[in-house]
Every structure is written in C-alpha cells, then in structure tokens.
Amino acid sequence: MTIDWSWIGDHTDDLTTLTISHLQAALTAVLLGVLISLPLAVIAHRIRPLRGFLLGLSNVLFTIPSIAIFVLLLPVSGLTRTTTVIGLTVYTLVVLLRNTVEGLDSVPVKVKEAAKAMGTRPLRTLLTVEFPLALPVIMAGVRIATVMSISLVSVATYIGDGGLGQLFTDGFQRNFPTPVIAGVVLTLLLAVVADAALVALQYVLTPWRRRRA
Amino acid sequence: MIQFDAVHKRFPNGTTAVHDLSLEMPEGGVTVLVGSSGCGKTTTLRMVNRMVEPTSGTIRVGGKDVTRQDAAELRRSIRYVIQQAGLFPHRTVLDNIATVPLLLGFSRRKARARAAELLETVGLAADAGKRYPHQLSGGQQQRVGVARALAADPPVLLMDEPFGAVDPVVRTQLQDELLRLQKELSKTIVFVTHDVDEAVRLGDQIAIFRTGGHLVQCAPPAELLARPADDFVADFLGAERGLKLLSLRTLADVPQGPAPEAGNWSLVLDAANKPLYWASKDAKDTKAAELPVRPLKDTDSLLSALNESIASPTGLIARVDAEGALTGVTSRDDIHAHAGQAHTEARVAA
Numbered sequence: 001m002t003i004d005w006s007w008i009g010d011h012t013d014d015l016t017t018l019t020i021s022h023l024q025a026a027l028t029a030v031l032l033g034v035l036i037s038l039p040l041a042v043i044a045h046r047i048r049p050l051r052g053f054l055l056g057l058s059n060v061l062f063t064i065p066s067i068a069i070f071v072l073l074l075p076v077s078g079l080t081r082t083t084t085v086i087g088l089t090v091y092t093l094v095v096l097l098r099n100t101v102e103g104l105d106s107v108p109v110k111v112k113e114a115a116k117a118m119g120t121r122p123l124r125t126l127l128t129v130e131f132p133l134a135l136p137v138i139m140a141g142v143r144i145a146t147v148m149s150i151s152l153v154s155v156a157t158y159i160g161d162g163g164l165g166q167l168f169t170d171g172f173q174r175n176f177p178t179p180v181i182a183g184v185v186l187t188l189l190l191a192v193v194a195d196a197a198l199v200a201l202q203y204v205l206t207p208w209r210r211r212r213a
Numbered sequence: 214m215i216q217f218d219a220v221h222k223r224f225p226n227g228t229t230a231v232h233d234l235s236l237e238m239p240e241g242g243v244t245v246l247v248g249s250s251g252c253g254k255t256t257t258l259r260m261v262n263r264m265v266e267p268t269s270g271t272i273r274v275g276g277k278d279v280t281r282q283d284a285a286e287l288r289r290s291i292r293y294v295i296q297q298a299g300l301f302p303h304r305t306v307l308d309n310i311a312t313v314p315l316l317l318g319f320s321r322r323k324a325r326a327r328a329a330e331l332l333e334t335v336g337l338a339a340d341a342g343k344r345y346p347h348q349l350s351g352g353q354q355q356r357v358g359v360a361r362a363l364a365a366d367p368p369v370l371l372m373d374e375p376f377g378a379v380d381p382v383v384r385t386q387l388q389d390e391l392l393r394l395q396k397e398l399s400k401t402i403v404f405v406t407h408d409v410d411e412a413v414r415l416g417d418q419i420a421i422f423r424t425g426g427h428l429v430q431c432a433p434p435a436e437l438l439a440r441p442a443d444d445f446v447a448d449f450l451g452a453e454r455g456l457k458l459l460s461l462r463t464l465a466d467v468p469q470g471p472a473p474e475a476g477n478w479s480l481v482l483d484a485a486n487k488p489l490y491w492a493s494k495d496a497k498d499t500k501a502a503e504l505p506v507r508p509l510k511d512t513d514s515l516l517s518a519l520n521e522s523i524a525s526p527t528g529l530i531a532r533v534d535a536e537g538a539l540t541g542v543t544s545r546d547d548i549h550a551h552a553g554q555a556h557t558e559a560r561v562a563a
Binding site: 110113114115116133153207 | 262264284285286287288289292293295297299300301302303304305312313345347361367
C-alpha cells in the first residue's frame with residue numbers, strides 16, 4: 001500500500017474543504033449538545049426522580065445504531081447537514097448529560113451552603129458558583145464528546161455528507177488507498193488538535209486549579 | 214438585639230431540635246450557644262438567618278420578624294461563618310471577601326478595595342489576596358472566612374464552630390483576634406461551640422442546651438461557673454469549673470511587693486530589669502541551679518498566676534509592666550486569697 005503523493009498535491013483544496021466541513025459538523029453537534037444538556041442536567045441534579053429517567057433516556061438514544069438514526073431522520077430533515085448534526089448531537093448527550101450532572105453533584109455542599117447563607121439567590125449560585133466548580137468534570141465530558149463526534153461524522157457519508165468520510169468511500173470504490181489514508185490521518189489530526197484546544201480552554205477557564213499545592 | 218420567643222423546631226422526621234425556646238441575645242454582645250451534639254444549638258443559630266425555618270414561635274432581629282423578610286436580603290445583613298470557612302475554591306481570597314459587597318451592588322473596584330482593608334483587619338498579608346483558598350493554611354482560611362463575614366459591615370454575625378477545625382495554638386490566636394475585633398466593632402455575635410473553654414473566653418453570655426433542644430441556663434460566664442443551675446450544667450462545665458472562673462479574672466487588683474533578697478532562690482534580672490530566671494544560692498543544688506521564670510502582666514489571668522505560682526520554686530510570681538520590666542512579686546497566698554474572693558463575688562453577684 002503506497003501513498004500517491006501527487007494525488008494529495010492535486011487535491012489540497014478538496015482536503016481543506018472536507019476537513020473544515022468535518023470539523024464544523026462535529027463542533028456544531030457538541031455545541032448543541034452542551035446547550036441541551038446544561039438545562040437538562042440542572043433538572044436532573046435538582047429533581048431526583050427525573051434524574052434516572054433523563055440519564056436512562058440518553059443511554060437508550062446512544063444504543064440506536066448511527067445509520068438507523070440518520071435513516072429515521074430522513075423524512076424530517078432529508079439528505080442535509082441538519083440530519084448529520086442532529087444525529088451527532090443525540091450521541092453527545094450521553095456523555096455530556098452524565099458528566100454535567102456529576103459535575104454539579106461534585107460541588108461541595110459547604111460551598112453551596114455558604115453561597116446561600118450570604119444571600120446569593122439560586123440562579124446566581126448556579127451560574128457563578130455551581131457551573132464554574134463543575135467545569136472540570138463538564139469539560140472532561142466535552143472532550144470525550146468532541147473526539148467521539150469527530151470520529152462519527154464519517155458515518156454520515158451514507159446520507160451524502162460525512163466530511164472526511166467521503167474520502168473513504170471514494171478510496172474503497174476505486175480501490176485506491178491514498179484518499180483513505182489521508183482521511184484517517186486528517187481525522188486523527190483533527191481529534192488531537194481539538195482535544196488539545198479544549199485542554200487549553202479549560203486551563204484558561206479554571207485559573208484556581210493551576211499551581212495545585 | 215435578637216429575640217427568640219417560644220420558638221419550636223420539629224424536623225419532618227419527627228425529631229424536636231428546639232423546644233420552646235425564649236432567649237434574648239443582646240445588641241453588641243457575644244452570645245455563645247453550647248451543648249453536646251444534637252442539642253439544637255446549630256439549629257437555633259440557623260433559624261436566625263432562615264437557613265432553617267421555625268415550626269412555631271417568632272424570631273426578631275432588630276425588632277423585625279425574620280420570616281416576614283426576603284430570605285436572601287436578610288442573609289446579606291446577617292453573616293454566617295461556618296467550620297472550615299466554606300470559602301469559594303474558584304475565587305481568589307480578595308473576591309471571596311468581596312462576595313457580599315458585590316451582591317449589594319458595590320462596584321468591583323470598590324468591593325475589592327474594601328476587601329483588601331479587611332484582609333489587614335483579620336491579620337493577613339496583602340499578597341494573600343491574590344491567592345486561592347487551597348493555597349492557604351487552615352488558620353488563614355478561617356481568617357478569610359471572618360473577613361468575608363465582616364465585609365459590608367453586617368450588624369449580626371452567626372458563627373458555627375468557626376474554629377473547630379484548626380489546631381489549639383491557632384485556635385487561641387483566632388479567639389484573641391475575634392476578641393480584639395469585637396472590642397472595636399461591637400457586633401451582635403451568636404457563636405456555637407461544644408468547647409466550654411472557648412465559650413467562657415468569648416461569651417458575654419452563655420446559653421447551655423440539653424439534648425432535645427431544651428435551654429437549661431443562660432447567664433454570663435462568671436455566674437454560670439459560680440452557680441450552675443443544675444447537675445447537668447455543672448457536669449457540662451466540668452470538674453475544673455472553679456479554675457475556669459479564675460480565667461475570667463485578671464491579676465490587676467492583686468497586690469505585689471518587692472522581690473525578697475533572703476532565701477535560697479533569687480530572681481535574676483537583665484540590664485533592662487527584665488526577669489531572666491530563678492537562681493539557687495545553694496551550691497549543692499547544681500542540678501536545678503537555674504529555673505525558668507514566666508513573668509506575668511496585669512492583664513494576665515488569675516488562672517495563669519495560680520499555675521505559675523505552683524511552678525515557681527519560691528511560690529512567688531514575677532510581675533512585669535507592658536515593657537517586660539519587673540514591677541514586683543506576688544505570693545501564692547495572695548493569689549489563693551484572691552481566687553477565693555473571686556468565687557465569693559461571683560456567687561454574690563449572681
């Protein structure tokens with residue numbers, strides 16, 4: 001199996017476009033996943049009876065095969081980017097919801113008590129005390145969801161999307177390994193870079209966790 | 214002033230935490246609530262700022278019924294200090310202290326400037342302000358807790374075993390600090406502890422609770438120690454309650470005389486007249502030729518004088534002025550006489 005470097009040289013523009021499209025799909029899904037799971041996690045955290053239901057639901061959604069999700073969505077959103085993003089978002093929920101709930105659980109009772117005792121109202125406590133302190137656990141979930149989404153985008157090739165995944169079908173159909181290898185390498189690279197960026201973001205957002213004694 | 218009027222607290226599980234409590238906590242004074250665990254002292258404290266709601270009865274702060282006020286606003290004027298401080302781990306020390314001023318709508322700059330002043334008030338270095346709580350020792354964190362409670366000048370402080378988690382040396386320091394601050398600030402303080410010595414040191418009045426949330430006795434420390442209401446209170450105060458009473462009295466009015474020249478021991482002074490040690494004139498006594506002396510000031514307690522007089526080889530204690538120069542000596546007998554008199558006075562005053 002050899003790499004045809006000239007094919008890569010001829011297709012740099014295509015590769016760039018596919019990489020950007022791939023990243024866009026993954027990041028949009030993670031962003032939507034975060035926006036959906038934050039309020040749901042607060043509900044699951046505050047209202048104990050709903051906790052099992054919400055976490056169970058996210059687990060059940062995760063067990064639906066990815067191709068099946070896209071097929072099920074076809075009548076709703078057709079062969080579009082929207083279908084890809086919805087599908088990916090559903091998968092991110094399983095980690096994002098669970099980690100956000102666990103992050104909120106990890107906030108020390110004493111600290112919440114102190115906030116209340118100083119006259120901080122519940123919403124402000126949530127935004128200025130609970131979320132910041134839950135951030136490390138939430139970010140761990142975001143990192144997993146991001147890497148997972150980046151690897152899953154390729155599945156959407158079945159509905160004509162799929163970012164770098166299109167290189168795999170192209171390579172297989174023509175029995176030509178170079179696009180496949182390029183696709184794998186670029187996907188891996190995207191995952192590594194995105195993960196590193198999230199680590200850096202967390203470092204910036206949690207100054208109190210640096211220089212741990 | 215904080216008034217409890219026939220306050221009752223039953224928890225949903227059926228336990229009675231506070232039973233028919235009527236109690237007045239005077240303005241500008243320290244009221245200490247003591248008792249063994251489960252006696253309702255913490256519940257009592259937490260009802261003042263509505264962290265716990267009473268089942269029946271009324272609680273007034275400054276004449277106003279607390280249950281008729283907005284809980285969050287009430288809590289901004291009544292500050293609560295808890296064990297291990299409950300600091301926000303994600304905020305710098307300065308921002309921790311600035312929490313309530315910010316809630317009250319101060320600008321960030323003004324809140325931080327005030328926080329920096331408070332840092333000094335509680336005896337912390339200015340550079341501690343930029344650190345995070347986990348970078349401080351337990352004692353320093355507790356000081357930050359007090360500073361945070363003092364921000365925006367609340368009239369009432371609630372302190373729930375605030376010094377329970379620090380070692381005895383630091384605990385004494387923090388108690389001294391609190392007494393010093395209280396002299397300046399005259400806050401109305403409600404202080405919960407299970408440590409009798411701490412209660413005696415800090416309290417203007419002490420309320421003793423018994424399991425089941427019954428208030429047994431509420432009195433100034435001297436009265437409580439001299440005349441416990443019943444066996445429960447006497448047992449709680451401990452066998453040394455007579456000595457504890459002496460910790461409340463100072464040496465100021467105990468007479469002193471010149472250091473004697475005769476006898477086997479003499480007090481050796483340095484050039485500035487500061488006592489150094491007791492020296493034996495007996496040549497055979499080489500093993501104990503020099504014994505340490507711990508000079509006492511007028512502000513020291515009768516209890517430490519009694520202790521020193523027992524340790525001193527001559528039964529005399531060395532008295533010094535604020536600079537540490539010798540002013541005279543006092544005999545064991547004089548100290549005993551005053552100790553007895555202190556007890557008599559406390560009984561009569563009660």
